[in-house]
Amino acid sequence: MEELTIAKNKKWSSTSSSILIIGVTSNLGFEVAKASLHASHPTFCLVRSSCFSDPHKSQKIQLLSDSGAVILQGSLHDEKSLVEALKQVNVVICTVNSKQVLDQKPLISAIKKVGCIERFIPSEFGSDPDRMHISNMDQGFYSRKSEIRRLVEVEGIPHTYISCNFFMSYLLPSLVQPGLKVPPRDKVTIFGDGTVKGVFMNERDVAAFTISTVDDPRTLNKVLYLRPPGNVLSMNELVESWECKIGKQLEKTYVTEEDLLKKIKETPYPDNMEMVFIYAGFVKGFQTCFDVEASGGVEGTSLYPYLKYTTISMYLDTLL
Numbered sequence: 533m534e535e536l537t538i539a540k541n542k543k544w545s546s547t548s549s550s551i552l553i554i555g556v557t558s559n560l561g562f563e564v565a566k567a568s569l570h571a572s573h574p575t576f577c578l579v580r581s582s583c584f585s586d587p588h589k590s591q592k593i594q595l596l597s598d599s600g601a602v603i604l605q606g607s608l609h610d611e612k613s614l615v616e617a618l619k620q621v622n623v624v625i626c627t628v629n630s631k632q633v634l635d636q637k638p639l640i641s642a643i644k645k646v647g648c649i650e651r652f653i654p655s656e657f658g659s660d661p662d663r664m665h666i667s668n669m670d671q672g673f674y675s676r677k678s679e680i681r682r683l684v685e686v687e688g689i690p691h692t693y694i695s696c697n698f699f700m701s702y703l704l705p706s707l708v709q710p711g712l713k714v715p716p717r718d719k720v721t722i723f724g725d726g727t728v729k730g731v732f733m734n735e736r737d738v739a740a741f742t743i744s745t746v747d748d749p750r751t752l753n754k755v756l757y758l759r760p761p762g763n764v765l766s767m768n769e770l771v772e773s774w775e776c777k778i779g780k781q782l783e784k785t786y787v788t789e790e791d792l793l794k795k796i797k798e799t800p801y802p803d804n805m806e807m808v809f810i811y812a813g814f815v816k817g818f819q820t821c822f823d824v825e826a827s828g829g830v831e832g833t834s835l836y837p838y839l840k841y842t843t844i845s846m847y848l849d850t851l852l
């Protein structure tokens with residue numbers, strides 16, 4: 533396990549918001565907790581008691597605790613634990629996985645009940661669910677996230693939604709080749725005509741941008757989109773970049789939108805989800821086909837130009 537770079541017993545800032553993070557044993561949640569501590573926020577982590585019998589999870593929790601986080605035992609299904617945890621903070625960030633998104637409903641009720649939460653960042657951290665028009669191919673993957681957005685808005689809970697698009701750890705290691713774990717060195721499949729742009733973000737960078745939003749009035753009740761220069765590429769550009777790095781041209785096969793849709797329908801769920809994400813990102817262009825400002829959202833690198841991030845090229849270098 534990677535060492536935390538946060539100084540042990542680092543002092544909390546008395547002026548920063550106190551943050552409760554739910555889901556710190558996930559990769560993203562762990563990065564969010566580290567970023568919160570790094571920015572000197574009083575940091576609280578709600579973890580389920582079952583985590584302590586898992587060596588990998590308990591090691592993560594110990595590292596966060598050693599770095600100054602307060603570990604609270606509880607669950608989204610235990611209202612008392614939620615209310616007690618929420619009373620100690622004014623910001624909540626949830627990173628439960630996409631299948632558990634609706635489990636945030638009791639959290640929303642508890643946030644309403646305590647009345648002290650000034651910012652809620654629900655579990656999304658992907659493509660903007662309100663912009664994914666993929667006609668029921670995703671088994672409710674995006675509509676569940678939209679349902680949570682509507683509930684948050686109806687309840688009048690101050691919020692920020694993080695639309696970071698694809699994680700680099702997902703799809704990029706294979707150069708967007710379903711079923712592969714490493715990038716191809718001979719042949720590559722390009723979906724659509726290869727000109728539509730998608731976005732990849734490193735999870736650690738997503739965490740740093742997320743933490744930057746919590747006390748920022750510019751992000752209140754907004755969607756924060758992450759589309760940094762160097763991280764928005766079409767499949768043609770991605771393949772070209774890889775070809776330059778390995779010094780070799782790949783043999784290309786193009787899959788039309790129609791053929792991809794056919795393959796998605798023929799492949800059982802959840803095995804077809806990679807193709808659904810590729811269809812939404814690189815064929816329909818739902819991550820990049822709109823102007824952020826005109827949409828009423830805000831863009832991360834414009835708001836926080838000082839934050840350093842991993843570009844796609846830098847990530848591809850690690851795959852050589």
Ligand SMILES: NC(=O)c1ccc[n+]([C@@H]2O[C@H](COP(=O)([O-])OP(=O)(O)OC[C@H]3O[C@@H](n4cnc5c(N)ncnc54)[C@H](OP(=O)(O)O)[C@@H]3O)[C@@H](O)[C@H]2O)c1
Pocket residue numbers: 554555556557558559560561578579580582583589606607608609626627628629630632635655656657658659696697698699700702
């Ligand atoms: N953009 C992308 O490409 C991409 C890809 C993958 C994930 N994501 C996003 O990343 C985030 C994490 O997803 P993941 O799949 O990595 O998650 P995960 O590893 O499955 O972890 C889920 C976390 O939620 C916690 N949790 C689950 N049920 C809970 C409950 N009832 N009470 C309290 N905690 C509970 C789990 O705790 P336990 O340890 O107790 O189980 C764990 O810490 C999500 O927002 C997801 O949408 C984005």
